Amino acid sequence: MRALLVTLGERDVLAADGGERVAARAGLLPSDVVRVERLAQRALDRDPALAALFGAETPCVVGCSRPRAVRALLAVAGVAVPSDGVEWLALPFDRDALRTEYGVPWYPVIDRARCSGCSTCHDYCLFSVYARDPSRPPGERIRVAAPLNCKTGCPACARLCPEGALIFPFCQEAELNGEIEAPVRRPPEALAAALGDDPMRVLAERRQRKRLIDPAKFEQADRDRITYSGVL
DSSP states (O other): OEEEEEOOSTTOOBOTTHHHHHHHHHTOOGGGOEEEOOHHHHHHTTOTHHHHHHSOSSOEEEEESOHHHHHHHHHHTTOOOOSSSEEEEEOOBOHHHHHHSOOSSOOOEEOTTTOOOOOHHHHHOSSOOEEEOTTSOGGGSEEESOGGGSOTTOOHHHHHOTTOOEEOTTOSOHHHHTSSOOOOOSOHHHHHHHHTTOHHHHHHTTTGGGGTSOHHHHHHHHHHHHHHHSOO
16 A cells, blocks of 8 residues: 655645545555655656656555646646546645645646537637647547646636536636536537637627626636736
């Protein structure tokens, strides 16, 4: 049995007894717990050490603030986590730390268990963060192609995702940072029909689409994009 204690970055501050909790669940000593820090940056760098830590066959307990975010970040790093033998332990963390300053690097990650490939994020983002490959299966059709193009502090696309599949690990809002399961908002078929393939048309017809997507989500997403983009 192995025990891992994961933090996503400096702003992901776990309770002081996090290591002890993970060790107790794994039946190990606190000194046996392996600490994995700065996962968001290491995933972006595709650190090969992550595969050795998380891809091993030995059963393990993984303690972290938000298991959904950690799994999505490991997917970014190309790490296939075994479906069996891994126990995820959600630990208490300091929510106020996320409010004091945004964690860096700031970029979205996709929960592949939820993504339907509807392209809402791709069509809404003005900064070419996402790429689309229609030849791929629906859940793999969209990818975060240029994560550092994302504007620090802006989670606008996550507000509009009809499946709640986008996670911003350093966002203070629980629905967007992977702390809780975001609700599914609208059928992807209806969104796809409304969004089409022309991003500029999408922006111009935003008001007409309000009957399909909660108008408040569009308004908040637009405020986010204006606030954090630095160019609009």
